[in-house]
Amino acid sequence: MSSGPQSTSPTSSGARTDDPAPRATVFSGGTVWCGTGLPDSDALAVVDGRVVALGAEAHGWPGPRDDVDLAGGLLSPAFGDGHVHPHSGGITRQGPAITGLRSVADVVAEVGRWADAHPDAAWVVGNRYDPTLAPAGEFDARWLDEAVPDRPVVLHASDHHTVWCNSEALRRGGVDASTVDPEVGWVVRRDDGTPLGTLREWDACDLVLRHVPETSEADRVRALREATAALAAAGITWAQDAWVDPDLVPVYLRAVSEGALSVRVDLAQRADPASWREQVASFARVRADVEALGDDLLSARTVKVFVDGVVEGGTATLLEPYEDVDPGSPQAHGMPVWRPEELAAAVAAFDAAGFRLHLHVIGDAAVRQGLDVLAALPPADRRAVLAHVQLVDPADLPRFAATGTIANIEPLWAAWDDMQTELTAPRLGPERTGRQYPVASLLAAGARLSFGSDWPVSSHVPLEGVQVVVTRVPLEDPAAETWVPGERVGVEEALVAYTAGVAYQAGAEHERGTLVPGAVADLVHLSADPRAVDPLEIAATAVLGTWLAGRRTS
Known part of the structure; x- marks a missing residue:
């Protein structure tokens, strides 16, 4: 028995030979990569959401058809x-556009721009700042205070295991020198024990994040x-x-x-x-x-x-x-x-x-x-x-x-x-x-x-x-x-x-x-x-x- 893909005729499922063939979508005009260990083909036919034929039988589909020209490209199994x-990926698009910015100053400026453009936003929440922009990935709340001193700001690092907060966000979360590090995570601190503005891992991040108003x-x-x-x-x-x-x-x-x-x-x-x-x-x-x-x-x-x-x-x-x-x-x-x-x-x-x-x-x-x-x-x-x-x-x-x-x-x-x-x-x-x-x-x-x-x-x-x-x-x-x-x-x-x-x-x-x-x-x-x-x-x-x-x- 061949290990390659097998073509099926429109009557191979047991339908009567005089039944009309169903309408198919036929892909041709390029290469069909059938996947792991299988030979390539040059055409593929689909009926009711399933592959029904490859190669010559797809080319010669006997019933009604819609054709898709591959234009010399490749038809492949879809990716997973x-x-x-996905939800975070979509939400990321709704806050300050800090992804890809190459300096702390640029991030702070974008946070300030977004805050000015959204005066009714109770919190400023952003996603995917680059944690390499500060030594050891430790960011100071006072840098964000320069742009937004009167509203809480919380930004997620690109790894989503760290957040950077301004002073007002730390205050809303009750994070101060007396805060005990939680079991999972810790508060990055200055030499005097006061919080710097960087929180690592979930329980520490949640000290502030649990106060962020829910998105509708x-x-x-x-x-x-x-x-x-x-x-x-x-x-x-x-x-x-x-x-x-x-x-x-x-x-x-x-x-x-x-x-x-x-x-x-x-x-x-x-x-x-x-x-x-x-x-x-x-x-x-x-x-x-x-x-x-x-x-x-x-x-x-x-x-x-x-x-x-x-x-x-x-x-x-x-x-x-x-x-x-x-x-x-x-x-x-x-x-x-x-x-x-x-x-x-x-x-x-x-x-x-x-x-x-x-x-x-x-x-x-x-x-x-x-x-x-x-x-x-x-x-x-x-x-x-x-x-x-x-x-x-x-x-x-x-x-x-x-x-x-x-x-x-x-x-x-x-x-x-x-x-x-x-x-x-x-x-x-x-x-x-x-x-x-x-x-x-x-x-x-x-x-x-x-x-x-x-x-x-x-x-x-x-x-x-x-x-x-x-x-x-x-x-x-x-x-x-x-x-x-x-x-x-x-x-x-x-x-x-x-x-x-x-x-x-x-x-x-x-x-x-x-x-x-x-x-x-x-x-x-x-x-x-x-x-x-x-x-x-x-x-x-x-x-x-x-x-x-x-x-x-x-």
Whole structure:
């Protein structure tokens, strides 16, 4: 039996031979990449949202048809995003435009401009400032006071694990010299103990964020509408929302009822170390409510668990101490989010309740801890994910395949940038710096791989991620030196991680991720074949159209 895609005739499903063929959409005039391990074709036909024919049978479709000219480009399985934050991506567009600004002065000026243009806004909330703009990523409240002294300002760093506040925001949060650091996170302080203006990790950030007025539900639905439209325009048809708190669930439910979603979204509800026991039942109720909608665009099958923080903030957990921290300090190895026994118990409970597990792990100690708790579970095809896996001890590479664990990597991070220069490399030291994002090593060790963006932390465009992970060169500096060249992967391997890899993560590999007769017609039309262009020009390839189950979404 051939292992390649099989064509089907319009009568192969058992219909009478004299029945008229249904109306098809036929794609031709370019290359059809059918996906991992399958030969290319030159035409594809879709009926009722599914692939029905390839090659000659698609060309010769006997019934009514609508033709799509590929214009010499590539038709591919649509992309997925295995780790993204659509709501945050949409909300980011509604505040001060601080993303990409290259100095503290520019950020402060934009915050002041936005505040002046929105005098009725009780709080000024912005997203994605560059944490490398201040030494050690520590930002002073007084810098923001110069622009907005009379209203609270809170800005999220691009890693979304740190916030920068002005003095009024600190005052509203009751953060002062007497504030005790919470269990998860800390207040960055001046020498005299007063808060500087930078808060690290959630419990510390929440000292201020819990006082921010809620965004209206209508604005939040608009954020999802705009964000999922942007994902669809990038060629994406499925996304793992990797951080869903209870207040976001009704927003998604309303978005579905209003037809606001342009991609399928699976919700990963966030487990809280302080309340996870109660969450087992409440998360199951949310899952049931979403399933009751009966809409293919929304599911709630996953639980998100933060195991550690981020290297640039010194909160990722490491097997050996940080280079820039006193080895005797409580923060020398980072900041574990959970006590080990609680993490193991929580993971076991959510697994027993039928949830997929999606664990944020950045440091090598967190990766090991994640693998340990998954290895302790009963054998099952659970599609558990370790997300980010920035630093992996070489001894742990084979354990991904051994435990059936998916490594979800954000490929845009696999190039040298200012974050590495200013914050990451000084904290890791040379040896560990050269072991980051071991994509090729994971593949060589037999690991299942899926790709994501972590948008709005970084760009949501998959073709940008493909270029970076293939070249290990930053998009903004194509003449830069290749970083860790041994961890480069081939273009097709990168495309597979964005297509079949994410489909496998979603438990949908028999439906999506490859183009064979019977598969759901999730498709993306590219202006060129990324496998055939200069690797440093892959990101310039245009997305000319996206189809979700045969319905055009972009």
